[in-house]
């Protein structure tokens with residue numbers, strides 16, 4: 070398994086970049102057109118687990134984030150279509166059997182069963198095919214909502230927390246990885262539960278990094294940077310990062326002046342950061358909202374939950390009468406220590422819409 074992974078990792082280096090006569094974006098090694106990409110996004114549930122009741126909302130959220138980022142960063146020169154399966158994929162094996170000995174076995178056990186059952190990729194459809202599996206489990210047992218792992222009977226924290234106390238994806242028990250199959254012309258990716266089920270800011274970066282980046286052959290930039298193939302997942306949401314320009318040029322991207330990155334793009338500008346980052350029980354907590362310049366808000370909806378399988382509670386929102394959008398959204402104080410996931414839906418008067426999910430912990 071390990072040798073197979075290593076071979077795949079180096080494919081981009083082993084094959085010389087062929088000279089391509091036709092126009093349009095291609096995989097990192099130049100072998101396959103990515104003018105159109107079709108990403109099949111599958112929610113994978115082992116036999117001994119139950120699907121999240123709101124799984125479709127979660128999976129569709131990533132589908133929209135990926136499409137918006139891909140369009141913005143490649144200026145429409147590569148078009149990404151994400152297809153979300155109608156039902157969760159119910160695996161024939163238990164979590165333990167799927168996990169195997171190590172994260173590489175987990176990867177192949179997960180993607181191989183999914184591919185075979187779906188007979189993926191099927192007939193060519195004029196698009197570069199990618200299968201991305203969002204798994205209900207991690208390589209090792211991990212409570213990704215509380216970010217707790219039980220070691221020798223004791224609860225230990227596991228998960229990435231930034232300097233300011235914000236939560237970002239990243240856990241040793243995770244196991245997300247992806248491969249680009251140069252000979253066959255497709256990509257396969259797995260995002261383990263810790264990378265997507267709980268919406269830390271940066272989870273959408275992980276889903277793009279594995280789901281689109283590595284599966285079209287993009288490596289980590291050298292030197293490492295803050296792009297989506299670099300360290301973006303430890304810094305913020307997908308709308309706040311970028312694709313490395315040298316990597317884009319290797320794909321065949323041509324710089325364009327009109328880019329959907331300006332101060333008026335809702336997707337690019339909007340963030341909602343919990344303040345304080347780690348509120349204490351009973352302490353007021355608010356989401357600090359960042360808007361595009363001169364945004365006129367038509368509707369604003371916010372919800373939160375304190376259990377991953379629990380209900381979503383509505384947050385009272387007021388648009389005010391001044392015409393300028395609210396910069397703070399107060400959440401009710403939390404009476405006990407708990408993780409909190411939140412989600413916000415915004416529509417502007419000019420028709421732009423965005424959805425953003427986040428997470429924090431009350432201590």
Ligand SMILES: [Zn+2]
Nearest residue numbers: 278283289298
């Ligand atoms: Zn990577």
